[in-house]
Amino acid sequence: MDSIGSYLKKHTEALVKDVGLEAACELTGKSKATLGRYYSDSDEHADRFMPVDAVAALEEAARYPHVTGALAELRGITMSYDSERKNAQGGGVNSDVIALSQRFAMLMGEYQQSIEDGVITINEAKRLLRETLALQHVLIDMKLHLEEESGS
Structure with missing residues (x-):
């Protein structure tokens, strides 16, 4: 797996753990096994990534937009997060x-x-x-x- 894929998977895992596995399953409609595949670093799951609608649902419930932040960092974009809005x-x-x-x-x-x-x-x-x-x-x-x- 390339370094970008690995980086995104780590942040996907952080997002799921932030929300909690059970809650993540409810919010996305995905099983624990499916969510696990999205952040698994094994070769058989190297090409599996969480769909953007699932990321959006989880980030709305999370304390921090982990995957969005990772994507911004990969592009060299500075993101300002203001939970107060x-x-x-x-x-x-x-x-x-x-x-x-x-x-x-x-x-x-x-x-x-x-x-x-x-x-x-x-x-x-x-x-x-x-x-x-x-x-x-x-x-x-x-x-x-x-x-x-x-x-x-």
Whole structure:
């Protein structure tokens, strides 16, 4: 088995263990044996991977999106995980537009303070990054609300 396959199988196992084997069976409709094959490192199961709908169901119940995180790492993508999801509670697109304006204003305020002396320090960069990630969360929520409203 290649290193990518092995890496994904390890994270699949972590996901199943995070949720619990019995609960994972219920959530996915798969047997214990089938779930075990998805993360088995034996040669006979090297080409078996958990279907994406099963991963999504398990990650919704898990404390951390293990497989999604692994896929992001393999692509060199930084993932920001925020279990709080402040912007996800209702409101729809109109609330998202307001939140987007507020977050953007906060980002610009942080930028203004950071650039006043002509140098962005490490702490200032961290604050800018936090604001950028918060803005990204609002955009993701807005995208989801727009897709929901358009039936996509």
